[in-house]
Amino acid sequence: MAGTRSRGSIVSWRSSSSEPRVDRLAPVSRPVARLGVISSFFSDAFLGEHRTELVETPWGSAPVDVASVDGETVACLWRYGRGLDIASHRINYRANLWALRSLGVERVVSQNAIGSCNPALPPGAVVVSHDFIDFTHRRARSFFDDTDAWVRIDLTDPFCPEVREALTAAATPLFERLAPRGVFLCGEGPRFETPAEIAMFRQWGADIIGTPLVPEVVLAREAEMCFASIAPVINFATGLTTEVKHVGAGSMVDFYYRSGFHDRIETAIRSALRTLSRERRCRCGAAMDGAFHGPPPTWYTTRA
Numbered sequence: 055m056a057g058t059r060s061r062g063s064i065v066s067w068r069s070s071s072s073e074p075r076v077d078r079l080a081p082v083s084r085p086v087a088r089l090g091v092i093s094s095f096f097s098d099a100f101l102g103e104h105r106t107e108l109v110e111t112p113w114g115s116a117p118v119d120v121a122s123v124d125g126e127t128v129a130c131l132w133r134y135g136r137g138l139d140i141a142s143h144r145i146n147y148r149a150n151l152w153a154l155r156s157l158g159v160e161r162v163v164s165q166n167a168i169g170s171c172n173p174a175l176p177p178g179a180v181v182v183s184h185d186f187i188d189f190t191h192r193r194a195r196s197f198f199d200d201t202d203a204w205v206r207i208d209l210t211d212p213f214c215p216e217v218r219e220a221l222t223a224a225a226t227p228l229f230e231r232l233a234p235r236g237v238f239l240c241g242e243g244p245r246f247e248t249p250a251e252i253a254m255f256r257q258w259g260a261d262i263i264g265t266p267l268v269p270e271v272v273l274a275r276e277a278e279m280c281f282a283s284i285a286p287v288i289n290f291a292t293g294l295t296t297e298v299k300h301v302g303a304g305s306m307v308d309f310y311y312r313s314g315f316h317d318r319i320e321t322a323i324r325s326a327l328r329t330l331s332r333e334r335r336c337r338c339g340a341a342m343d344g345a346f347h348g349p350p351p352t353w354y355t356t357r358a
């Protein structure tokens with residue numbers, strides 16, 4: 055199933071030769087799934103019969119559940135762990151994204167339950183973002199932080215347009231308020247924002263606020279995987295409501311998981327995955343062409 059990857063190429067750093075040397079990426083040594091989903095929670099109905107793979111990466115290991123979703127093999131990654139016990143600022147993002155790539159994943163759907171700083175997007179709305187603002191400040195942002203090489207990736211389209219289109223088409227009939235565009239501001243956390251910060255983010259053009267999007271979206275691009283986010287709004291941000299509560303009665307977590315909202319998001323993701331199983335025509339698979347400054351490390355080109 056995943057053995058028919060159409061790969062981009064890496065143009066290596068030119069030292070003295072006049073022509074760039076082109077290294078084809080080696081095929082995935084153990085292709086398992088073309089599609090991946092990163093989520094805070096997977097229901098039994100979504101996962102069904104599945105197995106867990108502990109994938110070794112240069113940054114540590116990451117557990118990934120491999121499930122059959124409507125006949126398509128899907129790599130499912132619990133972003134916060136199965137007990138929701140890993141906070142956004144403590145997630146091993148590089149291990150997670152590299153694990154998906156190592157399994158052969160080409161396209162990633164990300165579920166991001168978020169807060170809204172846009173009065174037109176109340177709790178219950180769903181956003182398929184088209185752009186983001188990075189307000190994180192202490193996270194590793196690249197697979198190449200610790201190597202001689204560094205990369206400058208193009209983010210003209212920060213999210214894959216094909217995955218966005220599939221998510222929008224799948225979610226439109228399921229939700230009363232579906233925004234096919236939106237600016238996602240990613241904060242550091244773990245605390246909530248202050249009213250002054252929210253006012254500033256709004257002035258910057260942000261619509262929604264969450265904490266784990268960056269660096270996931272950036273690392274997916276470095277790994278030449280498509281990536282887009284479907285974001286259910288589960289609370290208004292600080293300053294737009296009288297109180298923001300994480301867990302317990304009346305909290306954002308209660309609103310999301312006890313109202314059936316998450317189940318409907320999973321339904322939308324299932325529907326989108328059927329579209330995304332087709333061959334990709336976007337540019338994500340060649341995202342690293344011309345991006346490298348310096349020779350890529352061998353672990354990258356050999357795709358452990």
Ligand SMILES: [Zn+2]
Pocket residue numbers: 214215216217279280281334336337338339
């Ligand atoms: Zn793409």
